[in-house]
Amino acid sequence: MQIYRDKEIYYGLLILMISRIFLGNEEVFFVLSLIYFFACVSRTMKLRIPQMAGLKLYMTFIIYSTIIGFCLYSARNVVRDLFYIVPTVLWIIIGYNLCADNKTGKSLLKTLYLYGLVISIKCVIDFLLNPTLDFNQIRIVFGTYVYDIGFLLPIMAFEMVILKRIIFSTKVDRFILLLMIVQIGLSFGRIAILEPLIAFSIISILSIKSMENKGRTIKILAGIFLALTIAVVVLFYALPDSTTSVFLAKIENSATEINTKQNIDSIASAMQNWRAYEMQATLKQWGKSGILSQIFGHGMGKGIELEFVPYNWKSAGMVENGEMPLAHNGFYTLLPKGGLFAVISMLLIFAGAIHKGFQMTKYENRDRKVSGIILISIMVAGFANMWVVRGAVCSEAFLVWGSILGWIYAEERHRG
DSSP: OOGGGOTTSOHHHHHHHHHHHHHOOHHHHHHHHHHHHHHHHHHHTOOOOOOOTTHHHHHHHHHHHHHHHHHHSOHHHHHHHHHHHHHHHHHHHHHHHHHHTOOSOOOHHHHHHHHHHHHHHHHHHHHHHSOOOOHHHHHHHHTTTHHHHHHHHHHHHIIIIISOOOSSOHHHHHHHHHHHHHHHHHHOOHHHHHHHHHHHHHHHHHHHHHSSOHHHHHHHHHHHHHHHHHHHHHHHHHSOHHHHHHHHHHHHTHHHHTOTTSOOOSHHHHHHTHHHHHHHHHHHHHHTSOHHHHHHOSOTTOOEEOSSOOHHHHHHTOOBTTEESOOSSHHHHHHHHHHHHHHHHHHHHHHHHHHHHHHHHTSSOHHHHHHHHHHHHHHHHHHHHHHHHOTTSSSSOOHHHHHHHHHHHHHHHHHO
16 A cells, blocks of 8 residues: 555644654744644635533633733743643644545545654664763654554554454554653553553453454463563663663652652752652642642742752753742642642543543444453553643643544544
C-alpha cells in the first residue's frame, strides 16, 4: 500500500502536525492549530463542544481565572498560563469535531501513526548525524514528543498484535512499531517508558476480560512481555555503564523524589528532591489562602510561591517574584490558578472517560469494545503522566491524548 494514496489519512492534519516537529515552536504551532480548527469549523459551519464529564467545568475555570488574572497580574503572565492549559483543550475539541464531521471514513489513528513515524525517524536521524553516548544528550535527542509516542505505541501494538489488523502493510507497520520502541527506550525517561507500559498493561487486561479468543490473547501477551524483557536486558548490556548507571540511579531515587513527608529546609535539600518540594510549597500556599481562593484559585498568572529557589534559576530568570508558573505535577500546577474547582474538573475528565470506557467494553459490538479499551488505557496512562510530568498542563500540547479522547467521545455519541 502506498501511504501517500491512502484515502483514510487526514493530510491537512498530518501536515499541520509534522510542521510542529520541524518548527520547534509551540507558540507558532498553537496559532497554526487555531487556524486549522477555524478552517474546519467554517467549512461545516458547526462548532461542537464535547459532551464530556468535567470539560465544561474545566472551561469555566479557564474563563473565570482568566478574568481574575487580567485584573490582578500582568497580561504576559496570564497569557503564559493560558498557553499551558488551552492547547490541549483545543485538541480535544479538534478531535471531537473531526470525528463528528467524518463522512468519508478517514482515520485519526492512521494519521497519528504517521505523525509518530516522522517523530521517531527525525530522532534517529538526529542521533546518527551527531552520535553520542552522553546520557543527557541521548535523552534530549530521543525525548522529542516522546509522550505522544508513548500513547501511540501501545495502541498500534494492540491493533497489530491482539486485533490482527494490517494498518498500512505488514512491513510498514512493523517498521513504525520498531522505531517507536527504539525512541521510547533511548529516551531514558522514567514516565516516557512507564506511560506506554501502563497503557499496554491496561489494554492487555481488558482484552483478556472483554475480547474473544482469550487463550490466544494470553499467549500473545506472554510472548510480548518475554520479548520486552529480553530486549531490555540486551539494551542494558549493549550500552556503556556511564549511561545505564545514571538511569538506574534515577529509578532508585523515584520514590524519594515525590515523598512530601520528608523535611526540606534548605535550597540544597529542595534541589535534591525537587518534585517533593514543589508539592510541599503548593500545599503550604493553598493552606494559607482564604476559603474562596482555596476553592476557585488566585487566577491565571499566579504561580507557586517558593521559599527555596535553586541558585541557577535566579540568574536564568526562571522565577519571577519568588514564584514559578509550573510544577512537575499537573494537578498541583492547577491548584494556585484555579483552586479545587480546577483540580476537581480535571479529575472528572479522567474519571468520566474511564467510566465511559468501561461502559463501552460491555457492548457486544467489537468496535465499541476496542474504542472503550483504548479510551481507558490512555486515560490511566495520561493520569500517570499528569501526576509526574504535568500531562495536559504543559508548554507542549498533549496532542495525541487530547485528539484521541475527543474522537472517541464523538464516535460514541454518533453511535448512540
